[in-house]
Amino acid sequence: MPVLLAPPEAPLLPELLREANVVGLDCEIAAFHEPMPRIRGLGSLLHAGETEISFLANPKLADQLAQCRAAAVILTPEAWQALSNTPPTWHVVLCSQPYLMYALLAQWFDRHRIANLPTGIHPSAVIHESARIEAGVSIGPHCVIEADAVIAAGTRLGPACIVGAGSVIGADSLLHARVTLYHGVHIGARSILHSGVVLGADGFGFAPMPGEQAGAWAKIAQIGGLVIGDDVEIGANTTVDRGALDDTRIGNGVKLDNQIMVAHNVVIGDHTAMAACVGVAGSTQIGSRCTIGGASMISGHLVLADDVHVSGGTAITSNVSKPGRYTGVFPFGEHRDWQRNAAVLPQLAQLRRRLRRLEDAGPAAGQAKDS
Numbered sequence: 001m002p003v004l005l006a007p008p009e010a011p012l013l014p015e016l017l018r019e020a021n022v023v024g025l026d027c028e029i030a031a032f033h034e035p036m037p038r039i040r041g042l043g044s045l046l047h048a049g050e051t052e053i054s055f056l057a058n059p060k061l062a063d064q065l066a067q068c069r070a071a072a073v074i075l076t077p078e079a080w081q082a083l084s085n086t087p088p089t090w091h092v093v094l095c096s097q098p099y100l101m102y103a104l105l106a107q108w109f110d111r112h113r114i115a116n117l118p119t120g121i122h123p124s125a126v127i128h129e130s131a132r133i134e135a136g137v138s139i140g141p142h143c144v145i146e147a148d149a150v151i152a153a154g155t156r157l158g159p160a161c162i163v164g165a166g167s168v169i170g171a172d173s174l175l176h177a178r179v180t181l182y183h184g185v186h187i188g189a190r191s192i193l194h195s196g197v198v199l200g201a202d203g204f205g206f207a208p209m210p211g212e213q214a215g216a217w218a219k220i221a222q223i224g225g226l227v228i229g230d231d232v233e234i235g236a237n238t239t240v241d242r243g244a245l246d247d248t249r250i251g252n253g254v255k256l257d258n259q260i261m262v263a264h265n266v267v268i269g270d271h272t273a274m275a276a277c278v279g280v281a282g283s284t285q286i287g288s289r290c291t292i293g294g295a296s297m298i299s300g301h302l303v304l305a306d307d308v309h310v311s312g313g314t315a316i317t318s319n320v321s322k323p324g325r326y327t328g329v330f331p332f333g334e335h336r337d338w339q340r341n342a343a344v345l346p347q348l349a350q351l352r353r354r355l356r357r358l359e360d361a362g363p364a365a366g367q368a369k370d371s
Contacts, residue, residue: 007038023104039053042055056073069090122140130147134151137154138156139161146162149164152189161177171190197236203243263282278295284302290304293311302320
């Protein structure tokens with residue numbers, strides 16, 4: 001489960017595969033029986049019903065095929081060959097990348113769901129007369145669209161969204177409930193922003209203020225902007241700050257999970273993905289196609305190269321110039337002690353080898369000296 005479509009709306013299996021397979025995967029129906037089924041939804045191997053399609057992406061789950069009641073199952077050619085000679089009760093769809101095909105099917109069903117949602121502008125929305133709302137935009141209850149904002153065609157705003165003055169949202173984007181855009185935020189086309197996202201808040205900028213109370217701070221007004229590319233998805237309660245002078249920039253195809261903090265003037269390259277609870281300090285540049293594991297922390301004013309992969313819970317405190325995977329957690333302590341210990345850590349493997357050589361050579365060296 002779930003079943004997503006009413007019977008009259010459900011496409012025949014070949015039609016569904018044709019419409020969903022927008023990237024041209026090698027996908028064909030290899031085993032079937034008449035009549036060809038109409039597919040009303042998709043589900044897991046164990047829970048998909050007789051009007052749904054399922055998939056096998058992990059070979060470890062192949063034993064679940066015997067219990068599957070789906071109308072059709074997506075298999076790799078290798079998985080299909082590994083099955084016994086007993087014909088399955090479900091239709092077989094062969095595809096070299098079943099997980100990707102599942103993702104495309106899920107997108108197809110979700111597009112159908114969104115297309116059936118109510119359209120138009122709710123009467124409780126407050127829209128400034130200078131804002132530009134293009135064709136096919138849907139604006140939910142209690143939204144606020146401020147002066148000179150632009151919302152491009154086909155974009156949908158859920159309830160209680162706020163679009164600040166001069167902000168721009170690209171075509172066919174989706175803002176779930178309670179998304180807040182401060183002034184001057186630019187978002188590209190086909191972006192998805194989940195509930196509680198805050199974009200363009202002030203970065204954490206303060207200067208010590210001598211002459212005032214001890215420890216007092218002077219606020220640095222954050223006058224930069226925030227520019228987000230096309231096809232970006234940002235998870236619930238994630239915040240991305242505006243720049244202090246230059247813009248904070250998020251590249252095309254970037255995926256940010258829930259509860260991430262991206263500070264002012266950070267630059268994130270195209271197609272980088274970050275899992276939940278990552279924190280990125282100000283003015284750090286992260287390359288393209290990077291992955292940042294959950295709860296990782298990246299210090300400020302650093303540069304990470306393209307294709308850097310950071311394991312969950314890792315603290316990155318210096319530049320990373322070489323692609324690859326990086327992992328590590330170091331216990332805290334007094335700063336001077338921490339610095340001394342941190343300087344030794346990269347040499348531990350070498351020191352261990354040297355110590356072993358000395359231990360191995362010790363007795364022989366002593367006997368040679370005595371003789």
